[in-house]
Amino acid sequence: MSAVDQYDVDAFAVLDSPHPQEDSTPAEIPVMKEEVTYRTSTSASGGGAVGIGRDLDQSYGKTEIRDSIVLLKDGAEQFAQVGVQERKGRGLQDREALQRLAATYVPPPGLLDVPIDGESETAFETLRRRRVLLIGAQEIDCGQFAAAQRLGYELQERHSELVVREELSDPDFRLRADALFVEQEPAVVLVDLRRSSQDDLLEVQRDLVELTQQIERYRSYLILLVPPDHMSRFEKQLPERMHMLGKPSSVEVFECHLVGEDARALVERTESASGLESLWPPKVAELAEAVSNRSKHGDDPERVFRDLLDNELHGRTDELRAKIHQRQVTGNSEWIALLLAASALESASTEHIVAASDRMLEYNRAEVEQSVPLLRLSPFTRLRGLDDENFDVGSREFRPPGFGAQVLRHFWREHPDLRKPMLDWIGKLPGEIRDFERHELELLVDRVADLAGVGGAELPLRLARKWSMTKAGRESGGAQTSNSASDRSRRSIAVRLLTTTATDLFLGKSVRQRLWAWSREGSADLQLVTAEVCAGIGHSFPRVALTRLKHLANAENGLVRESVREAVQQIGIQLGGSQFLRYLSEWFDGASPARLRLLSEAVAEVLREQNGEVDAQLATSFWQRALGAMPPEDSRTIVQSWLRAASAVSPAQRDSMVESLVQATSCDSIRIAQVEHASRIERASLDLSSLRDDSLTSVVHQLWTRLDEVDPVWR
Numbered sequence: 001m002s003a004v005d006q007y008d009v010d011a012f013a014v015l016d017s018p019h020p021q022e023d024s025t026p027a028e029i030p031v032m033k034e035e036v037t038y039r040t041s042t043s044a045s046g047g048g049a050v051g052i053g054r055d056l057d058q059s060y061g062k063t064e065i066r067d068s069i070v071l072l073k074d075g076a077e078q079f080a081q082v083g084v085q086e087r088k089g090r091g092l093q094d095r096e097a098l099q100r101l102a103a104t105y106v107p108p109p110g111l112l113d114v115p116i117d118g119e120s121e122t123a124f125e126t127l128r129r130r131r132v133l134l135i136g137a138q139e140i141d142c143g144q145f146a147a148a149q150r151l152g153y154e155l156q157e158r159h160s161e162l163v164v165r166e167e168l169s170d171p172d173f174r175l176r177a178d179a180l181f182v183e184q185e186p187a188v189v190l191v192d193l194r195r196s197s198q199d200d201l202l203e204v205q206r207d208l209v210e211l212t213q214q215i216e217r218y219r220s221y222l223i224l225l226v227p228p229d230h231m232s233r234f235e236k237q238l239p240e241r242m243h244m245l246g247k248p249s250s251v252e253v254f255e256c257h258l259v260g261e262d263a264r265a266l267v268e269r270t271e272s273a274s275g276l277e278s279l280w281p282p283k284v285a286e287l288a289e290a291v292s293n294r295s296k297h298g299d300d301p302e303r304v305f306r307d308l309l310d311n312e313l314h315g316r317t318d319e320l321r322a323k324i325h326q327r328q329v330t331g332n333s334e335w336i337a338l339l340l341a342a343s344a345l346e347s348a349s350t351e352h353i354v355a356a357s358d359r360m361l362e363y364n365r366a367e368v369e370q371s372v373p374l375l376r377l378s379p380f381t382r383l384r385g386l387d388d389e390n391f392d393v394g395s396r397e398f399r400p401p402g403f404g405a406q407v408l409r410h411f412w413r414e415h416p417d418l419r420k421p422m423l424d425w426i427g428k429l430p431g432e433i434r435d436f437e438r439h440e441l442e443l444l445v446d447r448v449a450d451l452a453g454v455g456g457a458e459l460p461l462r463l464a465r466k467w468s469m470t471k472a473g474r475e476s477g478g479a480q481t482s483n484s485a486s487d488r489s490r491r492s493i494a495v496r497l498l499t500t501t502a503t504d505l506f507l508g509k510s511v512r513q514r515l516w517a518w519s520r521e522g523s524a525d526l527q528l529v530t531a532e533v534c535a536g537i538g539h540s541f542p543r544v545a546l547t548r549l550k551h552l553a554n555a556e557n558g559l560v561r562e563s564v565r566e567a568v569q570q571i572g573i574q575l576g577g578s579q580f581l582r583y584l585s586e587w588f589d590g591a592s593p594a595r596l597r598l599l600s601e602a603v604a605e606v607l608r609e610q611n612g613e614v615d616a617q618l619a620t621s622f623w624q625r626a627l628g629a630m631p632p633e634d635s636r637t638i639v640q641s642w643l644r645a646a647s648a649v650s651p652a653q654r655d656s657m658v659e660s661l662v663q664a665t666s667c668d669s670i671r672i673a674q675v676e677h678a679s680r681i682e683r684a685s686l687d688l689s690s691l692r693d694d695s696l697t698s699v700v701h702q703l704w705t706r707l708d709e710v711d712p713v714w715r
Helices: 095-104 123-130 144-158 198-218 228-237 250-257 263-270 273-277 281-296 301-314 317-329 333-344 350-363 379-386 403-414 416-432 438-455 458-468 471-475 485-502 508-521 524-537 542-552 558-575 577-583 593-609 616-629 632-646 651-664 669-678 694-710
Strands: 062-064 071-074 077-080 086-088 132-136 163-167 187-192 221-225 242-244
Touching: 095 144, 123 132, 123 144, 123 221, 132 144, 132 198, 132 228, 144 163, 144 187, 144 221, 198 221, 198 228, 228 242, 250 263, 250 273, 250 281, 263 273, 263 301, 273 301, 281 301, 317 333, 317 403, 333 350, 333 379, 333 403, 333 416, 333 438, 350 379, 350 416, 403 416, 403 438, 416 438, 416 458, 416 485, 438 458, 438 485, 458 485, 458 508, 458 524, 485 508, 485 524, 508 524, 508 542, 524 542, 524 558, 542 558, 542 577, 558 577, 558 593, 577 593, 577 616, 593 632, 616 632, 616 651, 616 669, 632 651, 632 669, 632 694, 651 669, 651 694, 669 694
Parallel strands: 132 221, 132 242, 163 187, 187 221
Antiparallel strands: 062 086, 071 077
């Protein structure tokens, strides 16, 4: 994974920022204390790329945010557009993913079954009886999220109508029943508070008692993941609701997650049972996944397992520090540059790693030997200088998996003078090495996201700001943006980075807060990238995405507004009509004409794509807000789309959709006239014979008949 920071004089024209006081990168980006306290994960995938410090738990359920991967041609050059990364088990929980989780999950004592020597009820019994459960643990990452998912699955098995979803605790998040639950949609809602600020936790505590009194009427359940140092306060506030998460057998967890090998035999051969038992399930599951991946590619599972477990228990910091110190003393700057390049571009082509190494030398003002082509060493020969027990030149991968990410984090933590050169270097690589393959750029971006685990949220935010900058944006002072092939490609790097970090347990809140600020006050470039990020996370976190898109709908730039409209439509189609209308309620608060117009267009498009049943109460509530806020030209667009959708469904659904419009008028003559006027399809007169669609004609007649029946003027 990788990152960008400075401005570049190249085909991307990344020059001076329109906001120099905000964009200029200091010599050292401070490490965020609350985001560095916890170690990042070392799960490996592919070329050893690792995830940020996610709570991997024991879930294989992946939610694909979006995949817009294409290759674009800009003149004679080809530049890869980077797709959005997949995310494990976040947001709306997929039923099949929860089932796979249950199949591989080892329940700790007391979660589903009472311990043999215990008399207290299980966490599941408490949740089922009290509807609110607090989960605590000894440490910040003991598998709390997976435990909550497992409990949600257990409830869903008994009550099939339940949905299981996660709500993110943003700074504006409130623990209110009417915001979290819908009466017609019983749910198990998971809220992770483990990394919330003191102020946010106090707000949650203020709301908690009132919510517990209201939750039963929603037929829903709430699971809160509480940070270790706040468990006693929450338990005092809600007695007998706190569950202290226990630890299952690590060997059993390893056995459930290891694929293609006999787990118990492997543990016995390596004599590693005691070391493995010292780890909590999320880390054990990571180890099993990494061993499975590497053994599938031909690596010796015993060696991989020993290396990974030893690295986890004892670390390689001293060994790595000694190697780097030795090269520094002897002045071997090329070895250090190759090490950094290989860690940032692990598994990329040899030529690209060596080219990146040369650029790192240039940023450090180190001499790069120039010779005639006949005498110049080949990239492969140069990279062989890095070959040792930790790096394989053939695959360009580090051993054990995850070691490459550890190298980059080590340099960031222990060599602060290198931070600015590293950011300058990584930031300019996509422009300086123009023939990057798509997977190489994805590796670079993902390595940056991992590095943010120790560098803090400002690192990806600064880099994404630079990557999203266009020449049009600079020249217009931020008012304009560009959608050329090269700009789209470069913006896709920023989108992948922000989408990954916006939903991360460590970095997410800070990144989402910045996206919120950009949606209100950012330049056109920043607003465009924000809209694309919201499109990516909208299916899993619709409230978060639509809140920011609501502000972006007021953007003055046409490209931004078009991107917002497409993002809202995409989220609406993914959610379905009823859910979509539910999340749009706050769009009417203080709405500008531009926002209302975009809303009407987006809803109209979603209704054209969706022919499923729409909940009557949600529809009526939506129409009450819409009729009170929308000017006639916008209500016409959305009313007509509603009627066209009604004409395509069953008679029972049609009656419900028509009735929701009627009920929204509250028998007010002015509202009735407004609906009647808006329903005149294609400005037809009261004579509907001009309409060719008999079903649509029937729906309009039905609406007008019902409006006449409730109109006090005619009663």
